[in-house]
Amino acid sequence: MELSDDRHMELREIQKLEGHSDRVWNLAWNPDSTSPPMLASCGADKTVRIWQQGTSGSWVCKAVLEDSHTRTVRSCAWSPCGKLLATASFDATTAIWRHISGDFECIATLEGHENEVKSVSWNASGSLLATCSRDKTVWIWEMLPSSEFECVSVLQGHTQDVKMVQWHPFLDILVSVSYDNSIKVWAEDGGGDDWNCVQTIDEISSGHTSTVWALSFNSAGDRMVTCSDDLTLKIWDTSSNLQGMNGDTDSCKLWEDVIASGAGDDTICLFYESKEISDAKPNYKILLKKEKAHEMDINSVQWNPKEPRILASASDDGTIRIWELSEVTR
């Protein structure tokens, strides 16, 4: 889809998914293209819900994973093959679920963090899992053929709560963001288990000036966007090393040319890269602002990897909304 300043786009609500009895923190679309469209959500009601899109197009809740975590489930992530789901909880554990024909079975529980786990992310090959926590550390786990997990390394460096971790879309490079206002890049040196921080982006290196809540890569891996309490979104050039560009919160997601962000002001904003010939450096503009997209804070926005115009959002109001980005017909 060609986006330009002349086209008028709108975000149309397709469906509202209700079921969670408390705020919904995170969402994850199942990347497996062979199975019917599936979405996982998790929240403060300590459950994980699995939603599936039926043939009629509407979403229903297919499974509720409860009685596992004893506190809020803060984050969930599907493995690249779509058969495993990792759920990170304030109870300091990360559970791994295997999905076989509609049933979910907990096959492993990763313990180690001292307190609330905030985020979990699988690397591109599905062999490594990263978790981060309020205990200021990031743990990297390797999944063995027997579905056992071994701790590869514990990354120390952040001086405060680590809010989110995300792997690069195809390189084994990990990025973490924190309450200490910094972004850290981690890479492995030499083939063993020697992981180190190769770059730190803080206030001085034109990073954020307040808590960095989330990050997201584009599928090409050459752009990364981060969002922060300082009310800005920053877009980074990750083609070689990280250099900053500037764009203007709680969650962001990059889809090819469009960045979606949700925030504490109950709105969803979409940004795109304006490709005017006159622009010397990359310029991001606001595509649209959906006010009152939810009744309360929006905690997560995720583009459907299989259907690029579909966006899902999760909120403190306990609902998940499915949106479609389309051109306004005049």
Place this chain on the structure above:
Amino acid sequence: MEGKPGDDDLDLFDSAVLLDEALRQEGFDDGYKDGLISGKEEGKEVGLKTGFQVGEELGFYRGCVDVWNSLLHIDPEAFSSRIRKNVQRLEDLLEKYPLLDPENEDVQEVMEAIRLKFRIITATMGVKLDYEGYPKSSAAGMEDV
């Protein structure tokens, strides 16, 4: 009336002033002596308590390492190479701890490295084994964001 202060007069005033000073000094000396004694005793108690705590914790980890090594002696394949490497690293850290030098500025750092290494090993083994003695680094208060 102007009179030349005689030696006797001087002594009289001096002893009154000096008495005050002398008594103060005597009091101070007594206090200092008593303080030294009770301070030493308190120091001994604190030293004993801290030494016991450190010793107990290090001993716990040492015991675990000994058991794991014994197991590996019987069956070298009992643990993955990653675990074996970490057990060795934990053993090295335990050796490195400046046990006889409590004033060494590395004590806190080495102890934390030991605790972390132990947690990594038990997490990888999937074993629930915690040393109950020390306070966790950020246990104070729970968070909900």
